[in-house]
Amino acid sequence: MKTIKLKFDWTIEGLKKLHKNLSNSTYRPIQLTSQSFSSPDLPEVSWELRVELKRGEDNINVWLRQLGPNNSKGYGNTKYKIYSDSYASSDSIVDISESTHRVEDKEKLGFRSVNLNKLISNGSLYLYCEVEINCYDSNDNFKKNYQNIFEKGIFSDCVIKVRDEVIKAHRCILAQNSEVFKKMFEENDMLDVSQNAEITISDASPESVRVMLEFFYTGEIKAISESNVDDLFALAHKYKVEPLKYECEHFLSSKISGDWIAKPKPKIGPSGVPVVGHPPFHPCNPNPPDLDGKNILKYCKFICLYKAEILEKACTNYIRVIKNWFLKSKEWEDVKNKYPELAMKFLEIGYLEIGNNTNKYLNYPKY
Missing domain, CATH: 3.30.710.10 (Potassium Channel Kv1.1; Chain A)
Structure with a gap:
């Protein structure tokens, strides 16, 4: 069980003037909504304050709205307190509403109708809200x-x-x-x-x-x-253990671009202006990327030994991107000598054109 406590303040500038200037043609209530606030410890739940104005009425409606969780199982009732600071007297804090032991509608927690003149200060409204919630993640x-x-x-x-x-x-x-x-x-x-x-x-x-x-x-x-x-x-x-094998394959797949693709080194032109070159894997780059032969051979070993289809796909997609250099490299010779059948698969893929969509083949989750 974890207890989360939050405090939020919301200032509505010129609310008195807005209320006064409501048009006679404004038949529907006007609702104002604060920014939502939440805790990083409970990201699936957030709250927002709401104020409702009606033409011809001195009272305004104030309440707290809770967004989430979609499934309330495991969550206790939300404790809250809504109040304002009118700054009009020494006893300037005006309590609006607070939680009870009753179960309430999350859409309108603490709904109250309050006289605007009791809450307003210098034409503006200063609202505060304190929230406490006990959460339990089963x-x-x-x-x-x-x-x-x-x-x-x-x-x-x-x-x-x-x-x-x-x-x-x-x-x-x-x-x-x-x-x-x-x-x-x-x-x-x-x-x-x-x-x-x-x-x-x-x-x-x-x-x-x-x-x-x-x-x-x-x-x-x-x-x-x-x-x-x-x-x-x-x-x-x-x-x-297939789920564990899956985790290992995805981890290694995520490392392929980081291990094999060299990071571009900034260059300064004759005039002192940085020269932007092509990415290392770009076909127009005359310099080949740095290849880690030890790792590529290890990955090929895993593919053949463990029938690692996810890892094979990752290597295949990578070779599509850097085929211009890879098929001429020493690493390629090593792959052909030790894993000829896999090399034939790579060779067939190596001559397939992929256009300019090179980045999408390296989009693996990072660990």
């Missing part, structure tokens, strides 16, 4: 609970040995996320709940195994990086 709470179960090893019935480390886990979680683990438990007579199952993983680091297990428990990867993505990819393939 999904976040669910993840935290399972995170605690994993980190504390609560009622664990399985241990995973990775080098010198022992990690506690739960067979039901492993079996739910991996068919390999499920079959392992079934075939090796590991279903006896009275005995702890023991699994040894010798081809990965303890850190990478922990990241995979955390993904099993929470559905999220908080620590994916270039230092552990190779291990994670191998683990995802070995234990047939």
Whole structure:
């Protein structure tokens, strides 16, 4: 449970004059709306103050409007207080409305009709609003609970040995996320709940195994990086964890443009004026981009070894962009020698024209 508190002020200059000059032909009420305000801790909910004027009436209507959440499940009643500062006397604060224990319409929280002369100061209206809301994110709470179960090893019935480390886990979680683990438990007579199952993983680091297990428990990867993505990819393939494989492929795909495309270096012309050159991947640029041969070979290895279709598409689209240089590079020779079938695919794509739409092929989410 988290409590969020906000305070908002709204000044309406010349409201007295506006109210006085309402035309006789103005039959419908005029509504004025403040800017919306919200908290970064609860971005799906915002509020705005509203004032309504009617011709021939000394009173104005004031209320608070709440926008969101679309699903109110998990949110308590909003506490609020609306008041003004008339600056007309020592007791200048005028309370307009505040929340009660009753459930209210979010569209018109604290709706009140108040005499304008009690609120106005120097012809203007100075409104203030304080909001307090208790929010509860059931999904976040669910993840935290399972995170605690994993980190504390609560009622664990399985241990995973990775080098010198022992990690506690739960067979039901492993079996739910991996068919390999499920079959392992079934075939090796590991279903006896009275005995702890023991699994040894010798081809990965303890850190990478922990990241995979955390993904099993929470559905999220908080620590994916270039230092552990190779291990994670191998683990995802070995234990047939398709969602984890998907995350690894997207992470590597997002790195392709950053790793392989050189950043343009500013140049100063003879007159001292900066010269704007073509981007490194532009066909008109006479200088080829810097290619990281080690990475391109690694990605090709993943494509062939793990049938990484997302990564293959990312590499293919990249080669479309830089085919003018890539097909003449040493990196291309290495790809042909080590991965001839994949090289043939790239070669076919390399001669396809893509016009000027080069940027769209590099539009991957950044990590």
